[in-house]
Amino acid sequence: xxxxxxxxxxxxxxxxxxxxxRELGYRVDFPSRQVCCGQAAFNSGCQGAARRSAExxxxxxxxxxxxxxxxxxxxxxxxxxxxxxFAGTSxxxxxxxxxxxxxxxxxxxxxxxxxxxxxxxxxxxxxFHRSCHTSRLLGIVEAPERLLAMVEGLDYHPLARPGDCxxxxxxxxxxxxxISTAMVxxxxxxxxxxxxxxxxxxxxxxxxxxxxxxxxxxxxxEVKHLAQLLGEGWQR
Amino acid sequence: xxxxxxxxxxxxxxxxxxxxxSTCEARPCVAPAAPLFGRSVEELQTVFLARQEExxxxxxxxxxxxxAQTAVGQLLDERHWSVVCSPDLxxxxxxxxxxxxxxxxxxxxxxxxxxxxxxxxxxxxxxxGERRATSLLPPAVGFTLPRSGLVARLGDLLRQLVQNRGPxxxxxxxxxxxxASADIAGVRTLGVHGPGEVHVWIIENE
Amino acid sequence: MAAxxxxxxxxxxxxxxxxxxxxxxQQTIRTRQDNxxxxxxxAIAELPDWPDWKEAVADLRGHTLAHxxxxxxxFADNLERRGGRIFFAADAAEACDYVVRLAxxxxxxxxxxxxxxxxxxxxxxxxxxxxxxxxxxxDLGEFIIQLAHERPFHILGPASHKTLEQxxxxxxxxxxxxxxxxxxxxxxxxxxxxxEKFLSAEIGITGCNFAVASxxxxxxxxxxxxxxxxxxxxxxxxxxxxxxxxxxxxSGLEPLLTxxxxxxxxxxxxxxxxxxxxxRRSNREDGPRELHVVVVDNGRSRILGTTYRPILHCIRCGAxxxxxxxxxxxxxxxxxxxxxxxxxxxxxxxxxxxxxxAHLPFASSLCGACNDVCSARIPLTDLLLDLRRDVxxxxxxxxxxxxxxRSFAEITRHPDLWRAAVRLARLALKPWVREGFxxxxxxxxxxxTAGRDFPAVPPRSFRTLWRRDTDAT
Numbered sequence: 049x050x051x052x053x054x055x056x057x058x059x060x061x062x063x064x065x066x067x068x069x070r071e072l073g074y075r076v077d078f079p080s081r082q083v084c085c086g087q088a089a090f091n092s093g094c095q096g097a098a099r100r101s102a103e104x105x106x107x108x109x110x111x112x113x114x115x116x117x118x119x120x121x122x123x124x125x126x127x128x129x130x131x132x133x134f135a136g137t138s139x140x141x142x143x144x145x146x147x148x149x150x151x152x153x154x155x156x157x158x159x160x161x162x163x164x165x166x167x168x169x170x171x172x173x174x175x176f177h178r179s180c181h182t183s184r185l186l187g188i189v190e191a192p193e194r195l196l197a198m199v200e201g202l203d204y205h206p207l208a209r210p211g212d213c214x215x216x217x218x219x220x221x222x223x224x225x226x227i228s229t230a231m232v233x234x235x236x237x238x239x240x241x242x243x244x245x246x247x248x249x250x251x252x253x254x255x256x257x258x259x260x261x262x263x264x265x266x267x268x269x270e271v272k273h274l275a276q277l278l279g280e281g282w283q284r
Numbered sequence: 285x286x287x288x289x290x291x292x293x294x295x296x297x298x299x300x301x302x303x304x305x306s307t308c309e310a311r312p313c314v315a316p317a318a319p320l321f322g323r324s325v326e327e328l329q330t331v332f333l334a335r336q337e338e339x340x341x342x343x344x345x346x347x348x349x350x351x352a353q354t355a356v357g358q359l360l361d362e363r364h365w366s367v368v369c370s371p372d373l374x375x376x377x378x379x380x381x382x383x384x385x386x387x388x389x390x391x392x393x394x395x396x397x398x399x400x401x402x403x404x405x406x407x408x409x410x411x412x413g414e415r416r417a418t419s420l421l422p423p424a425v426g427f428t429l430p431r432s433g434l435v436a437r438l439g440d441l442l443r444q445l446v447q448n449r450g451p452x453x454x455x456x457x458x459x460x461x462x463x464a465s466a467d468i469a470g471v472r473t474l475g476v477h478g479p480g481e482v483h484v485w486i487i488e489n490e
Numbered sequence: 491m492a493a494x495x496x497x498x499x500x501x502x503x504x505x506x507x508x509x510x511x512x513x514x515x516q517q518t519i520r521t522r523q524d525n526x527x528x529x530x531x532x533a534i535a536e537l538p539d540w541p542d543w544k545e546a547v548a549d550l551r552g553h554t555l556a557h558x559x560x561x562x563x564x565f566a567d568n569l570e571r572r573g574g575r576i577f578f579a580a581d582a583a584e585a586c587d588y589v590v591r592l593a594x595x596x597x598x599x600x601x602x603x604x605x606x607x608x609x610x611x612x613x614x615x616x617x618x619x620x621x622x623x624x625x626x627x628x629d630l631g632e633f634i635i636q637l638a639h640e641r642p643f644h645i646l647g648p649a650s651h652k653t654l655e656q657x658x659x660x661x662x663x664x665x666x667x668x669x670x671x672x673x674x675x676x677x678x679x680x681x682x683x684x685x686e687k688f689l690s691a692e693i694g695i696t697g698c699n700f701a702v703a704s705x706x707x708x709x710x711x712x713x714x715x716x717x718x719x720x721x722x723x724x725x726x727x728x729x730x731x732x733x734x735x736x737x738x739x740x741s742g743l744e745p746l747l748t749x750x751x752x753x754x755x756x757x758x759x760x761x762x763x764x765x766x767x768x769x770r771r772s773n774r775e776d777g778p779r780e781l782h783v784v785v786v787d788n789g790r791s792r793i794l795g796t797t798y799r800p801i802l803h804c805i806r807c808g809a810x811x812x813x814x815x816x817x818x819x820x821x822x823x824x825x826x827x828x829x830x831x832x833x834x835x836x837x838x839x840x841x842x843x844x845x846x847x848a849h850l851p852f853a854s855s856l857c858g859a860c861n862d863v864c865s866a867r868i869p870l871t872d873l874l875l876d877l878r879r880d881v882x883x884x885x886x887x888x889x890x891x892x893x894x895x896r897s898f899a900e901i902t903r904h905p906d907l908w909r910a911a912v913r914l915a916r917l918a919l920k921p922w923v924r925e926g927f928x929x930x931x932x933x934x935x936x937x938x939t940a941g942r943d944f945p946a947v948p949p950r951s952f953r954t955l956w957r958r959d960t961d962a963t
Contacts, residue, residue, distance in 0.1 A: 050953075052902065052908075055908075055912070055951050055952040055953055056732040056912045056947060056951055057917070057945050057947060057948065058945075058948075058952075058953075059948055059950060059952035059955050060939070060954040062956075063890060063955060077518070080532075080905055080953055080957075081903075081905055083902035083905055083908045084898075084899075084904070085903075086899070087896070088895065088898070089895040089896075089899055091856065091875065091878070092877070092878065092882070092891060092892075092895055093851075093875070093877075093880070093881055093882035093883075093887070094882055094892055094895040094896065094899075095879050095882070095883075096896070097892075097895040097896045097899035098895075099858075100896075100899040100900065100902075100903060101898075101899045101902045101903065103903075104902060105902075113812065113839045114765055122548070124550040130536075133796075140843060145871040148785055152593050180855070180856070180857040180858055180859075183576070183856075184857070184859075184861070184862060185858065186857040203615045205524030207795060211859075211860070212815060212845075212859075213815045213855050213857035214609050215815070215855060216855065217854070217856055217857065218855075218856075219891075220854065220856070221855075221938060222857045222934050223852055224506075224852075224853060225511070225937040225938065225940055225941060226506060226507065226510055226887025227506065227683035227819050227820060227853070228941075228942075229856070229940070229942065230510055230516075230819040231815050231818075231855070232817070232941075232942070234815075255572060256944075257942065257943060259943075259945075260927075260938070260941075260942030260945075261941065263942075263943040264929075264941065264942050275590045277592045281626060
């Protein structure tokens with residue numbers, strides 16, 4: 049599950065995730081009918097539009113055995129909100145079943161595949177942003193920490209407030225840009241105070257938001273999805 | 285709005301309402317039961333005294349009510365305080381300092397019956413013959429408390445009240461520490477508007 | 491109606507701008523949040539089964555509301571049995587009317603009030619003033635904002651936005667004596683100034699934290715002592731109570747009084763907790779001769795019958811405000827109503843009507859921090875999403891957004907259309923790309939790029955690369 053943002057703006061992330069899964073010995077497929085889970089419309093209160101996107105999304109994955117998603121918020125949309133979105137419709141069962149077999153990337157590696165070590169190295173200082181939907185709705189906190197610990201040479205400095213919202217909030221970032229920017233400023237302060245040269249995360253939407261502000265403030269911090277760190281650092 | 289109509293409005297909004305209460309069993313609230321500390325009276329006293337210290341309350345354990353009486357007298361003499369207390373209390377050593385004028389007294393003396401160890405709370409009620417204003421108006425207040433009146437948790441006190449079965453008194457007041465507020469620029473200040481200074485004497489042989 | 495909505499929205503945006511542009515206020519809010527959270531966490535850490543306590547609260551509230559009619563009848567019967575009087579107010583007007591008539595009947599010229607959010611919700615003070623009765627707030631925070639003619643900034647700390655100097659200035663207006671800008675001195679002044687009011691007022695008005703149906707008793711939870719003074723000294727005590735404050739019996743107080751002080755102030759217990767059942771029993775006692783309980787609906791029963799019922803579980807602990815990153819930046823006034831923060835964003839549209847506060851549910855990033863800390867486990871972000879759906883369904887938000895979302899949805903149903911749209915976006919944005927990023931964008935991008943860079947659309951999308959790689963093998 050690549051997500052609309054991942055497809056259009058961050059193809060490297062999906063490629064890295066696919067690479068990691070292949071290296072771990074799995075066959076990776078990309079059902080091309082997938083486009084968008086409907087999260088933005090749903091969060092904007094446009095239930096009808098959300099369902100339109102979501103229906104197509106459901107159909108796209110109907111033959112998939114396991115679905116690995118590079119976004120915690122999209123995973124949460126499928127798992128947490130699809131039951132409500134499709135309640136009472138003919139696709140209700142299909143939605144529930146998709147939720148049951150959809151996993152966020154780090155969750156898949158650690159909790160489903162049971163990965164305990166990875167041949168990955170990265171000799172850099174890094175910090176990690178814990179996205180809201182991923183940590184609160186999906187309860188994914190330990191999995192990424194464990195993966196980070198598996199990276200050889202990684203000099204990890206946790207944020208002082210890793211769970212604080214980065215201010216993205218989907219359309220919130222455009223409806224209330226002033227508040228959103230004030231919120232991301234505090235996150236950027238936290239990132240900078242760790243001294244890390246690399247910011248990692250599980251959600252490109254959050255990372256895009258933080259990176260945008262880091263750059264605007266002239267900070268030389270590189271931003272990557274955890275999948276990219278693993279994919280790029282994979283030792284043959 | 286008339287009572288019947290008011291309640292009906294509520295009832296109408298509740299889907300599958302319950303007109304005669306038959307489907308609503310009285311549900312005793314089940315609170316988590318993990319004990320935080322042992323229940324022996326010495327242990328309760330230790331916890332209670334520790335809480336008082338954290339709260340900034342000057343609490344002492346004395347063996348007898350007589351000793352409490354002496355301690356109170358000494359405190360009043362030291363501070364040159366007038367005292368207001370229950371008309372039923374007859375302590376010769378403080379008689380001279382007594383006043384009937386609660387609003388002008390320096391110190392209010394109250395004989396409490398119950399206390400909660402976990403939170404360091406003293407419980408007074410109007411059925412005890414104590415006036416509400418005694419522990420409220422003066423800038424300083426003191427409580428005598430029989431050690432046997434210590435219960436571990438709030439739930440224990442509430443169960444006592446229920447077991448007593450009689451009607452509740454007009455007012456039960458639970459007091460935990462001095463009056464405090466952080467409304468002025470987030471700084472904790474004492475004595476707005478209740479007593480800013482609190483004393484407690486636990487009487488061990490009661 | 492539309493004009494009112496526009497005014498509310500404009501005021502909302504103006505407050506946000508003002509708050510964000512005030513570095514002193516920003517620091518004040520952050521410090522307060524951090525301090526309060528630290529205290530809360532410390533108190534909560536003492537109870538290893540804290541989640542169970544909150545579950546007990548949620549359970550109790552759910553049960554009580556499901557049988558609210560029955561418990562209301564029981565409460566009324568028992569209160570009257572104990573000599574209390576009860577009045578049922580369908581709305582704010584009825585409630586204010588009763589209190590005004592009572593004040594006239596008692597020939598009251600001065601009323602002392604303890605903290606009651608409900609009294610502000612029903613606009614009681616203006617109603618009393620219009621009737622020639624002075625109502626003075628005695629809770630220190632409420633006293634300060636009454637002097638400043640402002641709304642509460644936080645549901646527990648109404649004056650938490652005020653600096654020491656500002657408070658000192660306000661108090662100096664009341665007295666010729668010199669007052670230093672020092673908290674204990676100002677507190678001492680307030681104590682002196684208000685003490686004579688307590689002693690001379692004919693009526694004391696308080697709110698009600700909980701009302702025990704089996705006893706006909708009301709429970710007041712306070713820290714200063716003004717609640718006790720209002721409910722003890724004046725000969726008449728009036729209690730303003732929302733219908734949802736009911737608790738079936740005394741045992742229900744245990745989870746409520748365990749959770750509320752900890753979530754609110756990081757305390758094991760508030761300084762004063764009173765269980766009041768009826769007026770004084772005899773002349774040997776002190777305390778009020780008359781107790782009047784005004785039970786207020788004001789839109790709450792309507793909420794009961796909807797999927798928004800869980801919002802009535804709220805026990806007003808304020809933890810959601812203390813953990814909200816949006817509140818952290820904009821403060822309480824930006825919510826334009828008595829209740830602010832996440833609870834306010836849900837309750838205000840429900841009580842006042844969604845038409846005039848359609849913007850509130852959107853002033854949130856839905857981060858969910860509030861859900862995590864809510865004492866009654868209210869799913870606040872789910873309720874915000876429900877409200878957003880209602881706003882759109884009732885056509886209260888800009889049509890632009892809805893049309894935009896619908897168009898986007900249609901595009902996402904057709905991968906080819908999507909690919910074309912992405913290619914179009916890449917081309918359209920190309921002129922603005924510098925080093926792989928856009929610093930100044932058009933349309934919706936303009937709001938983003940005001941504060942942040944936006945990534946350029948890469949030359950090849952994921953699906954293009956995938957197809958290329960799959961075709962190659």
